Amino acid sequence: MKLIKFQFIAINAIITAFATSPVWASDRIHKTENPVFAEIIGLIAGFGTTFAAMPDLLVMLQNRSTKGMNPRMAAIMGSFQTLWLVYGLTIDAPAVIFWNAIAIVINGTTVGAYYYFGRLDKKR
Numbered sequence: 001m002k003l004i005k006f007q008f009i010a011i012n013a014i015i016t017a018f019a020t021s022p023v024w025a026s027d028r029i030h031k032t033e034n035p036v037f038a039e040i041i042g043l044i045a046g047f048g049t050t051f052a053a054m055p056d057l058l059v060m061l062q063n064r065s066t067k068g069m070n071p072r073m074a075a076i077m078g079s080f081q082t083l084w085l086v087y088g089l090t091i092d093a094p095a096v097i098f099w100n101a102i103a104i105v106i107n108g109t110t111v112g113a114y115y116y117f118g119r120l121d122k123k124r
Helices: 002-019 022-029 035-063 071-091 094-123
Strands: none
Touching (some): 035 071, 071 094
8 A cells, every 4th residue: 555655656746747847848849840730639639538537427426326436536537637737737738728627627526426425325
């Protein structure tokens, strides 16, 4: 368990260091010859990864139960999506900002619903 916590902290530190470095990010972003195409690809990719967590939330809302659900995945994803949002703001990338803001709401709702329905499950 301690190794997993260490790995999580190490990965978080690396991502934060790279995501908050505007010089590193801006050099990579401006290398493309077609920024509109790159933005379209970013919007499509962001859509898929943002709504990948939606089925878990919908099942939990339909069943009004937490059976088979684990909030850790949504919490971890929400943490990293927050870093992606900071990264998107740093490099001024609309697709990264837009989709990660939505994903944070979805994952936050999943975690909140898990704890809400968890209390209901305990009362039953």
